[in-house]
Amino acid sequence: MEFDNTCLHCQHYFDVNNLKTERRRKLMKHSDVDLIETIANCYQLEENLLRKYVEENEDTYVCDACFKSLKTIYNSQKKCKQLTDTLKEKVSNNFKNLTIKLEYVRGNNSVKRNRDCLTPSKTGCTPKGKKFSPPRGSTPQRQQKETAVLTPLPRTQTQSHSQNQSLVLKSRFLNFNQRALVTYIPELKDFRDLVTFHIEHQYSKASEKKSDIVPLGILEKDENITEQMIEVVQHLQQYVPKTNDGKFITILLGGDALSVERGEAASRARMDAITEEDRLEGFTWKSEDWHGHVISLQETFNLLYKGTSSGEKGTLFQLRNLFDRRGVKSQVCVNVKSLIMIH
Numbered sequence: 001m002e003f004d005n006t007c008l009h010c011q012h013y014f015d016v017n018n019l020k021t022e023r024r025r026k027l028m029k030h031s032d033v034d035l036i037e038t039i040a041n042c043y044q045l046e047e048n049l050l051r052k053y054v055e056e057n058e059d060t061y062v063c064d065a066c067f068k069s070l071k072t073i074y075n076s077q078k079k080c081k082q083l084t085d086t087l088k089e090k091v092s093n094n095f096k097n098l099t100i101k102l103e104y105v106r107g108n109n110s111v112k113r114n115r116d117c118l119t120p121s122k123t124g125c126t127p128k129g130k131k132f133s134p135p136r137g138s139t140p141q142r143q144q145k146e147t148a149v150l151t152p153l154p155r156t157q158t159q160s161h162s163q164n165q166s167l168v169l170k171s172r173f174l175n176f177n178q179r180a181l182v183t184y185i186p187e188l189k190d191f192r193d194l195v196t197f198h199i200e201h202q203y204s205k206a207s208e209k210k211s212d213i214v215p216l217g218i219l220e221k222d223e224n225i226t227e228q229m230i231e232v233v234q235h236l237q238q239y240v241p242k243t244n245d246g247k248f249i250t251i252l253l254g255g256d257a258l259s260v261e262r263g264e265a266a267s268r269a270r271m272d273a274i275t276e277e278d279r280l281e282g283f284t285w286k287s288e289d290w291h292g293h294v295i296s297l298q299e300t301f302n303l304l305y306k307g308t309s310s311g312e313k314g315t316l317f318q319l320r321n322l323f324d325r326r327g328v329k330s331q332v333c334v335n336v337k338s339l340i341m342i343h
Contacts, residue, residue, distance in 0.1 A: 009039070009070075012063040023064040027054050035062065038074045172199065223259060229266040233280045240282035248282035256291040298332040305330055 005014045007024070014022050027035045036054060040047040054060050062070070178195045182188045198204070219235060221228040241249045253263065263285045273279045287295070301316065309315040320328045 007063040009066045024061040025067040223262040253283040254288040
């Protein structure tokens, strides 16, 4: 095989009269890349035989394009080997045990042949034909086990209750969709009488009655001071109903998040007292709906309201610019109404 004035790898023909522009590369003269090893790895050749051939034929060259490709491949393989070695150095003992276990399982997955299929009967007569074991599942015991496994389990009361809850939830979502359709689509407003706007529940009649609102006055106390907050709770305990034996009937006591936190702190400060009054019992602290909604909005804006997202359609900041809601700020408490409208 002759490669005179030709690239060893491709069909490029070297112009001997203009070798400066050819930039041909000799295979044995490069310290930063082993061209022979790279070619042998790419084409699965014997590296020693290829190296011996190149040594015997000193005038063996590759063109500049092949040299660049082979150098890139060599550097990539070298980098891959370095990363692999680095990865193997960090391996844990648990992973080593897992690999050993997988190798053991793979070695035991070979199906053993039935001895009756290969060993003839030793009676001195003509051997009988091969006895094949019956396929899996054909024996009565196996069939009985599979039948027991495939038999569906009876429905329990919990499953029925869960299915009923799913049906109730589905019907309520359908009702919510109907309300939205007849409210926001002008062509469907004539069907408002056919839509249920109040879902009946066990407290429907009680909620129809008018509430009696009684102002309890103003206490000049500072919630940030634990002693004064305790006095506030003690003052409110006179409105907590009691049972016949004098025990408190727990009621809800609401406020903003800070008031709830101060009230719970005051209760914890008295939790080792003897009587219910001294332990400040009788209340279940809760954030009111408006304050809870503001807190939820603030968390949403902290996560999704970014000035850098003005160019992304559908983001809160892009919608703010689209609808010209200049009053919308990152702090919810500045203008809650504008934030609720855009949200």
